[in-house]
Structure formats: structure tokens, C-alpha cells
Amino acid sequence: MDAKRLTKLAMLTGIALIIFVVELQIPNPFPIPGVKLGLANIVTVYAVYHYRAKEVALIVFVRIFLAAVFSGNFMALSYSLFGGVFCLAGMLLLKRIIDEKHIWMASVFGAVLHNIGQITVAVLITWTPGLIAYLPFLLISGCLAGAFTGACAQMIIHRTPAKR
């Protein structure tokens, strides 16, 4: 990988991290574990459609790890990691079916998969299947947040030059 490409990936990772840290400051009115805007995924979904799978994976893993360091919350790492991997795998697979014009849809699926991944980990870690009761709320928030971040990604793509 040449330096130019690596720098671009690093910049995207940095942007995702900044968005994440800023989002931490936004108060969350919902007392439901796992409900968040997930704005950093704007970068992820953009990258899925413009970079190779391994490169996107690099961005996602580095971002998740550093986000845990920056937020001082290492315990959230397992949830983020599982959710992020699930989300990434899903979006990469869906890339074949959903084209770039409908990137918001890929983002919706990504967000929902992320939430499902997080609930799965939460149930496994705490051994309480009762947590599944939160799935309906997370599905709704995933669809809405995913649509929003996807729309942002769509606007960004609209305004960036066509060449890579």
C-alpha cells in the first residue's frame, strides 16, 4: 500500500474518531443501553463503497480500539468490536446488492446489525437472555440512526469528486 493511500485511510480513521468523541458529548435522552447516533459510521459506510474490504476493516478496527482508549471505557470494547464486525461484514456483503445511490439503505442495515451484535455480546457476557427485550427499541433506533448517517454519507459522496 503506498503512502498516499495509507494517509487517506489514516485521515478517514481520524475523522471517524473525532466524530465519535464529539458524539460522546451529546446527551442521550433514552435510558436504553446501546441507543446512539453512531455518526462515526458515516465514515465507515463511505469507506465501504470507496475502498477495498481490507482497508475498510483497518479503519474500523483502529477506530474502535482507539475510541475505547479515548473514551476511557475499555469495557465497552467487546460490545463495540462485536457490533462493528457484524456491521462491517453485513455492509460488505450487501455492497453487491445495494448500489451507491442507495447507500442510506446499507447504512440502515449496518446500524441494525451493529445493534444486534451488541445485544448478542451483552447476553453472552451477562448470561441474561432477558436483555433481548431491548431488541425492538434498538431495531427502531438502528433504522432511524442508520438512515440518518446514510443520508449524511450520501450527501458527502454527492459532493466529492468521482475519482478515487
Add this chain to the structure above:
Amino acid sequence: MKKKWPFIVVGVLLLFGMIGSFLVQRHPDTNLVEIVQDGQVLHRLDLTQTENQTIEVEYDGRVNTVEIKNHQIHMLEAECPDKTCVNMGWLNSAAPIVCLPNHLVIQFTDIPENIDAAVQ
């Protein structure tokens, strides 16, 4: 986009989410609650027969304070980064009160034993 099914899937997910949210919000028919940590039931109580009290649970040196008052239960205080559990209010639906960092769950149960179980 050639295929329409992703739209349908999203619609179904939303529908499931909305219906599910309503269903989960109902108050279960039971008054038995469990305080569970790491899958182990620490306490099992019948709310109608429990006096007002506070129960402290510890995990890794961090303390959660569970309060039972007027036959209702909630998380009074918690030493955790996000305090989501405290903001959940009183337990009144199938959705458990959960403190993820401390692996603590308060939920309704239908297991017909109303003895205060000892820590296992």
C-alpha cells in the same frame, strides 16, 4: 436498484421494532423479581411482600444500590460510567434494568419461589 427486497426487509424490521416495543412495555403479570449478576440469581423477591429496603451489590469493587420502595424496585445508585441503569427508573415492564459494566440485571420472573435466595 434492481431488487426491491431490501426496502421490504427494512419495513419489516421497523414494524417488528414498533410492535415489539409496545409488547415489551406491558407490565408482566407477576410480582416476582430477580436480581441477577453474571447469570447467578443473587436475590429473588416477591415485591408485594417486601418491605422498603436497599440492597447493595458489588462487582469488581464497584457498588450498585438497588432500592425497593412501595413494592417497586429500581436502581438507586450505581458506580458505573454511564448510569443508564439509574435512569431506567422503576421496573415496570418486561425490559430489565441492566447495568452492563457491572453485569447486573433486575428483571421480573415467573419462577414461583418467593424466597430471598442467598448469594451463590
